[in-house]
Amino acid sequence: MAVASRRSCRAPGEEFAGAHATKKLISPKIIHLHVMRLLRWSRNEFLFWAILAIGAQETPHTSSTTSTQTLAWDFDVGPDLNTTNHLVFDTVSNLFQHWGNTRYRNGHTIVLSTVPVGTLLYHGTYKREVPSKPGWIAMDPEHSYMFCQTEPTGAQTRADTDQKPAGCWHLTLATTRPLKVLYFDGSSAANMEGGPMDSQDILLWGEIKPEWTFQERKRIDELCKWGKELGLDGFVRMEMDFEIMICDLSDGIEMVSFLNLVKGDHKMTYPHPKKPKTSSPPPPSAADIRSSPDKMHVLQRAIEAGTWHNSYPGDRRLHLDPTRLVSFYDSERFPSLAALRVGQERWEHRLKGLDAPDLAAFRARLREIIEQHDGEGSGVDWQTLIQTIIDRYAERLDVLRYLLKSATGEEDAKAAVGQLRGMLVPYILYTSTPSSASKNRAWASPVYEYCATTHTRFIASNLRVSAKLTQSEQLLLSSIQGVSKEICRVVAGMWAEGVELGLDIILPSQSAPSLPALGSVMSAVHRWQEQTDYLMEWLDWGVWATCRPACEYEEFCYMPTWPFFERRQRRNFRRLEMENMNDPERRLDDDEYVLRPQPICLRRVEPFDM
Structure with missing residues (x-):
């Protein structure tokens, strides 16, 4: 199997350019803006392709194509075996969402984010004392309440040690300015070996340190020391809910309240043999939680709070900046990881094995995005664009799979082709009709092309937008183009075959051809079922990972x-x-x-x- 390697960059949209382009006069000011922007990009190859593209705008497909353009929209040519477009697409779609980052714990994305003014944050502890050093704060009070515990045995200062503990202390805070934070995706607060903390280890120590998995004090102190010179206020991670590793509670944060709350169960034990040495004890173990109904209630509510952020748009109290993002699924920037992923399932993807050149590239790029001036970028709302594509196809593909798996005859096959047609209606041209001279469903190539480029054509071809794309945005654009192209290749390809079998009528005036034998139809249905299964497995969207049958109301x-x-x-x-x-x-x-x-x-x- 081929291994991904460093490849020359393409100009945005070059792989998915329209069949024809017309020359358009561009003002010297726009050309100057475009070239000056390109000169700041680090990849020299991009300059060459982008300058060639100046003045070229995508226009509607016509009946004739060159051999190169025909190859670009060949239904039989799928993505490279080592492509990561679908992985970049899915990880970015899940940023600040609980479900996808719980399903795939080993994060591969680091993105600069902000916590806006007026955001409430929470901290549970066992004593009335605001932490004076880096600490952990929760986004939801149900999460921090897990840490709102009674004073540990041996730490009491009361004269009467037999006296029952008097509740616990819960601190509510509010931000007075935007906090600049770095977000590690995945379940990056899960103290597990196997990958959840890889990105933090790589940033801090340049290698994976499994022996330091539980060294949370060491981790937060070193992260804050590293981030201080870059102006970072903290780091966002996720376990059963989102948390912030805050570096200084006295900077940009004010106390709202510090309440002595009723504790559900004061006989809380700790999962580690040693007593906590910080102001917040560790969370109770699962076994400890299950031993008490009160503890079970605390756990249930914390998990419940995490589910509020399961899906899009995620936790909106955290504002990510996709123009300032590093993805370890960027195979051109990190080819050493691409080689290690060959033959692995996504659950197994890790950062272990990142070589020295790629480590240096990562550190340089991370520092670059943090120091990048605010407001740079195209202004494209990338997460909304990605979600638009998911909304468009997720449920429809699920229904298609159901129709194909339950199909037993021609009428069922027609229903499946109708479902395919429904996804393609905005792209089926009046002239898109099969002909005896057409080979390999080439007559449907315009449908394939329009479907694949509809969401990115303007971004890729408009100089006022494409000239402002940051390197992070170039990666996102490429991933969206790649995912859109594969969805449309499979969907339009199945639909075109259905048309040729007489299972759909393209134009009202066209009479349906005589249907082939049932065996031929069902062979096509089985083939489409395999193609649909492949596409959905390749996309691997979390919306399809759900409870089947659906859960009861309670x-x-x-x-x-x-x-x-x-x-x-x-x-x-x-x-x-x-x-x-x-x-x-x-x-x-x-x-x-x-x-x-x-x-x-x-x-x-x-x-x-x-």
Whole structure:
């Protein structure tokens, strides 16, 4: 299998250019702006292609194409085996969303973000003392309440040690200025070996340090020391909910309240043998939580708060800047990781093995995005654009898969082709009709092309926009183009075959050709089912990872998250292992339910069943 390597950069949209372009006079001012912007980009190859593109605008497809353009829209040519367009697309779509980052814990994206003025933040502790050194604050009070514990044994200063502890202390804070924070995606606050903390380790120590997985004090102190010279206020991570590793609670933050709250269960124990040495004890272990209904209630509400941010738009109290983003799925920038991913499932993707040149490139690029001036970039709302594409295809592809799997005859096949047609209606030209002279469904290439370029054509071809793209935006544009192209290649290809089989009528005036034998139709249906399964597995959108059948009203769909892995999940995977014992490729080891979490229904009203 080929391994991804450093490749020459393309001008934005060059791979997906229209079949023809017309020359358009551009003012010297615009040309000067474009060239000066290009000169600031670090990749020299980009300059060459972009200058060639000046003055060229994409225009509607005509009936004739060159051989090169025909190849670009060949239904039989799929993406490179080592492409990461779909991985960049999906990770960016999940930023600041809980579901996708719980499903795939090993983060690959670091993005500069801000916490706006007036945002409330929370901190639970066992004593009435505002932390004077770097500490952890929560975005939701249900999360911080887990840390709102009674004074640990041996730390009491009361004369009467037999006296029952008097509640716990809960601090509410508010931001007085925008806080500049760096966000690590994935379950980056999960103290687990296997990858969740890789990006932090690489940033701090240049290598993975599994022996320091639980050294949270060391981690936060060194992160804040590194970030201080760059003007960072903290770092955002996620476990059952989002948290901020804040470097200075006295800078840009004011106290709103410091309340002595009722503690549900004052007999809280700790998962580690040593007493905590910081102002906030560690969270209780899963076993400890399950031993008490009161603790179960605390856990349930914390997990519930995390689910509020499961899907788009995620936690909107955190404002990310996609123009200032580093993705380890950028194979051109980090080719050493591309080689290591060959043959791996996405669950196994890690940063372990990043070589010295790529490490240097990462550190330089990260510093560059932090020091970049505010307001640079094209102004494109990238997350909304990505979500627009997901909204357009996610449910429709799911319905298509259902129709194909349940199809038993010609009428079912027609329904499936109708579903395909529904996705392509805005791109089916009046002249898009099959002909005997057309080979390889070439007559449908204009449909394929328009479908693939509709969301990015303007961004890629308009100089006023493309000249302002940052390197991070170039990566995002490329990923959206690649994902759109593959969706449309598969969808338009299946539809075109259905038309040729007489299962759809393109124009009202066209009479339907005689249908082929049922065997030919069902062979096509089975082929489409395989292609749809492939496409959905390749895209791997989290919206399809859900509880099936849907949960009852008193339940919620739960994706197992650190450190509270639901016990029934283990039993479910052991059942699957028994069913798959004779299939070596599908056998599941003991920790499969942790390594590859799958959604499960849990009660959301008492009594809880965690």
